[in-house]
Amino acid sequence: MKPLDLSLVLKDAPAGEWIALSFDQTRIMGHGETVDDAVNAAKLAGEDRPVLLKMPLPNVGIAAQTSHP
Amino acid sequence: MRYPYTRLGPSVPLRPYLKIVLRNGSATTPVIYGLVDSGADYSIFPSDIARTYLKLDLTTATPWHFQGTTGRPQIALLATVEVNILNEAGTANDFQFSAQIGFCDDFKFGGGVLLGQNGFMSEFKTTFNQRENFFEIEPFQMSLLQRT
Numbered sequence: 216m217k218p219l220d221l222s223l224v225l226k227d228a229p230a231g232e233w234i235a236l237s238f239d240q241t242r243i244m245g246h247g248e249t250v251d252d253a254v255n256a257a258k259l260a261g262e263d264r265p266v267l268l269k270m271p272l273p274n275v276g277i278a279a280q281t282s283h284p
Numbered sequence: 285m286r287y288p289y290t291r292l293g294p295s296v297p298l299r300p301y302l303k304i305v306l307r308n309g310s311a312t313t314p315v316i317y318g319l320v321d322s323g324a325d326y327s328i329f330p331s332d333i334a335r336t337y338l339k340l341d342l343t344t345a346t347p348w349h350f351q352g353t354t355g356r357p358q359i360a361l362l363a364t365v366e367v368n369i370l371n372e373a374g375t376a377n378d379f380q381f382s383a384q385i386g387f388c389d390d391f392k393f394g395g396g397v398l399l400g401q402n403g404f405m406s407e408f409k410t411t412f413n414q415r416e417n418f419f420e421i422e423p424f425q426m427s428l429l430q431r432t
Contacts (some may be wrong), residue, residue, distance in 0.1 A: 217289040218298050219372070226293075228367060230395070235314075240374070251336050254314060266303070268317035269396030273295040277294035277395045278323075 220266075228270040234267035246270075285378050285392040289417045290317070294378040300412060300419045302399060303374045306385065308338040311330075313348065315374055316397055320410065322418065324400030326386040328360055328369075338365060348386050352393070360386030367403070368419075379423060381407055 223241065228234045228243055234258035235245040244265055245256025257265035271277065289298035293336055296393040300320040306313045306329070314316040327347060345361035362384045369379040369431070383403030404410075 216288050216390050216416055218417040221290065221292055222296075228293075233386065233396075236422055238315075238374075250314075250316075250330060264314065266315040266317070267396075268292065268301075269305055269394065271292055271295060271394050272294050275394065276297070277393070281416045 225270060228271045230270050232236060232270055233272050234268050235262065236268070237262050238264040240266055285422070286418050286420045287372060289419070293429070298414075298417060299395070302421075303370040303372075304399070305368040305370065306333070306338060307368065308340055308363075310407045311337060313337040315370060318397045318399045319395040320404070321398045321400055324398045326362065326367070326384065327397070327399045327404050327422040328361065328386045328388055328391055328393070328396045330391050331387045332391045334361075334363060338363075340387070340432070341363070342387060345387075350386070358390060359389060360388040362393070370420075374425060379408075379421075380422075383407065420427055 229246055232246045233244055233250050233251040233253040237244050244260045244262040245253045247253045248254055254265055290301040291298050301317045303315050304318045305315055316372045340363050342361040345363050348360045348362050364384050367381055367383050368377045371378050393424055408423055410421050
């Protein structure tokens with residue numbers, strides 16, 4: 216199956232920040248340290264239905280285990 | 285239902301994300317990419333999503349103590365919300381169900397939000413096919429899950 220590749224859309228996305236994409240996921244409409252920061256920036260840019268993701272750090276893997284201590 | 289792996293950058297590996305929306309009554313979040321993570325006991329989201337978008341009062345919520353790879357203990361507050369899994373285009377619901385979600389004040393995971401064992405994998409048989417860049421989720425109880 217062809218993967219969904221957002222690399223080009225996200226090429227200028229600040230690593231480690233929340234990114235608000237346009238609803239059609241073709242442009243970055245806002246970004247920030249928190250979800251709210253990204254959404255507010257997107258709204259100021261005219262996007263009322265942003266799609267959110269957190270931009271990973273480049274060349275840094277993730278290990279996502281979370282469990283009871 | 286089959287979903288493609290997603291690449292967020294040229295130096296970021298393909299990962300299994302789903303587009304989701306959480307709802308609490310008429311309160312709703314934006315569409316968010318959630319990482320499917322079999323190593324997480326619960327699905328976890330930052331607390332500001334609960335307060336700002338879902339209008340949840342977490343003062344009486346059950347605390348869940350957890351630790352990630354750093355070993356540092358953290359607390360999430362568990363609340364039951366409606367989870368909507370969107371289709372690949374993000375334009376319609378594929379699945380809709382109720383689940384307990386952990387909301388954490390200091391959750392700064394690099395992958396964003398997590399879809400974990402309780403509240404996600406407890407509802408779906410989840411199969412990864414990494415070589416062919418897709419994963420599949422199949423609800424255990426069709427009656428509890430609606431495609432709308």
